[in-house]
Amino acid sequence: MYNRGPGYGPGYGYPPQHSPYGQPGHPQQGYPSHGPSPLHGGYPPQHSPYPYQQGQPAQPGVQYYQPRPSRQPGVGPPHSGGHTPQRGGPAQRGGRGHFANLSWTPGDGVKGGHLVQPGEKTREGSASAPQGQKDPDPEDEDNPFRPPADLRADDESKKKKVTPIGSAGKIGAIAKTAAEKEAEAEKEKNRISFSIKGRASQQSAPADRTASVILKPDTSPLVAKKAPAPVSPLVQTSVPKSSNYVGNTRIERKPSPPPTRKETVRKKRLKTRPVLSEDFKASESVYYRKTGNESVVGSGTYGKVYKGVHVYTARGVALKKIRMEGERDGFPVTATREIKLLQSLNHTNVVALQEVMVEKNDCFMVFEYLSHDLTGLLNHPSFTLTPAHKKHLAKQMFEGLDYLHRRGVLHRDIKAANILISKTGILKFADFGLARFYEKRRKQDYTNRVITIWYRSPELLLGETQYGPAVDIWSAACVLVEIFTRHAIFPGDGGEINQLDKIYNVLGTPSRSDWPAISELMWYELLRPTNRIPSTFKEKYGERVSSEAFELLQAMFLYDPASRPTAADVLEHPYFTHEEPKPQQVWELDQLEGDWHEFESKALRKEKEKADKEARRREREVSDQKRKADDTAGGPQEKRIKTAEVPA
């Protein structure tokens, strides 16, 4: 439209620097040939009056519409803003793809502007469209299942088709009108297109009222005419503005239309609208969780973890509530650190942080939900892992660990309870509450009050503060033993001294030659063993694991952290690479009933203990009564029995 040569000229008062635009024939290069393209939106305001100055009576509509790229003259799509495009299907993409970015598409199988369902049944000629126009379908019009966006998208594609056939004059009229009139016209078109759609759906799937048809733009007879438009300025001048636009949208598609009128009509069937269950409806949070403590799946110093379900997607999540009680300095910096760390991590074997949510003054970290953890699984009353399963779990553990260490992250709280297992046997590290980035290239001082004490390496127990990934390797080795034997290898009483004794009792006392730097450690003198103990590792574990696995464990349980293998080294070990059986994913978990976490197994144990206690108490009561009956006679005898009873 700019290139309408005759009207242009310096005489129009263009600023000199713009004069080239006015020159006939030039515009193809300087401008995109399509009039209302988005580019125009970016023009400085002083350009907008140009069209008005054009003395072209034949194209009044052009003048009006030019500065408004989103509304096409004649076509007059009834859509508003960026609402429609995602439903528009391929027809609209060429012309207004840029709008698609602005709007979010509900996850109904349509991503962006792509139709997911390919043409279902109907190959429909474009001729059917005008037919449909005459044949409105009332049933469809008040179809409650059709979202409005759908309708509009449909309408638009229809309209493009309609315009050329139906009413050239009408277009002109609409174009000429002022804004209000245009709106009116749009409404009218809406109606028309409704009917078209109705017709189409009736034709194609009479029983299926949900179907909405989007006709390919190719169906329009205009296409053929329009296509050459950009090539020749002459054509452009002669073609009315509106068609010009359509022509532009066609440009990209032009090669695809087959010469025949037969078209694949892509149909979209709406899914039945999901209905929320009563519980979900009543849920105040988007993550539904059972009331009270029923939804708790874990708890610790950090706070509590709840199991939740997203009410719309039905995805399971674990909600970790960040404890704010007793925080004097506001949001705990440890939580910030954990969030930051997790956001930077992206690996199959590391639990994914989906979002952080603030709800009713509580802050939650939202994780993907995994049904089991390693402790729960290993303590499962009936389910047992095969050696191949164990190897697969071990492999995943070291793959995750290798990733963490490569990314410069020390987990610092690896233990069976912090390792989650999905229903498909995927292992993931969780709980990064103690994790931190570490300097790979130089030694730095970190706190040694880390890692649950059973899994804590000897150098940490002896006061090392300049440690590295080897501390995680030690913990992982402890976990590996648990995977193999279902028992913790160093179950101490919670104190450093006892913990070291447990280690010495299995691995023997460390010698200066094994670990030259041992005497440099801060608490070496405080905690050094009092006498030499030989290693009993081989007799304790040599028989319980395969030979390569034993060899691997031995390598990881070296006292000197510098001699322990890295996670990458571990993955290269013959246990993983050569020894049979090959790792095998624990698909069987799928059939396992319920969720098995440390939390549940603890509760189970507590319950059991309680029952035992109760049983013992009752037993005692019975014997007490018996004794009372017996004791009515002798005094000293009573005393003897009483003392004897105390330890029981």
Place this chain on the structure above:
Amino acid sequence: MADPFEVRMRFTSLLHHLNASTTSALKAAHYALKHAEYADDLHSCILEQLERNNMNNRANIMYFLPALCDTARAKSDAGGVGAGAGEVYVRMMERDILRIVDAVAPDDGSGAANVKVVRRVLQGLQGKAYLQPQTVTELEECIQGRDTANAASSPGHNHAGAHTDGAMHGVVRSTPRSSARDSLSHYPVQRLDKRQIEQRIEEDRERHKRAREGIWAIPQESTSLREDVEFDKMWTEGEGDEDDLLLAREESEDRGRGLEYEET
């Protein structure tokens, strides 16, 4: 004016209750400075407590010394009443340092766990110029063998008296016997009991935590922005490697995903 006896009692109690926190050390230091007129008395108090208490407490008193010196120095710098008196503590500490070291890390093996404490504190005192580097070097030599001291009843034990003699005169002598202690046969006579060990561990962690509070700081020598030590450090040390590549790749994948989402 407080009763000298009472001052002595109070100070003794303060020393006895020293722990890893800064506040406990500062409290004792301020008390000592406040009663600087009894400096001699209070200093002997320190020595006395060092020789009487358990090893944990001796370590705590050792860590207290730098705090005392700092407070004293600060006070004399600030001037005012009794400004000079504060320096007395520093001088006395310097004079008796060998005796102090011997008390904190005795060479009978019982103080083996304290040797690292002594080293650390000595380094600190030297760093702040409360002690001559030469003195520190000699003291280091002196305590050298003591941390390997499985040496409870090793021959060197009886010579302990000679140390204190020398220390009393403020003459620093290196001990000729430290090298003789190679026989790794015995264990310390009295090990700290379990509770004390755990207490010590906690206190060391607390001290370490405080020490780390300043670890990130990079001393900036010049005020000119042209010489940015922090920047230089990053420039020289922060060369990229395959980890950075990995990170960059992940970020670009992320970005790609985002773009894909936007384009569709």
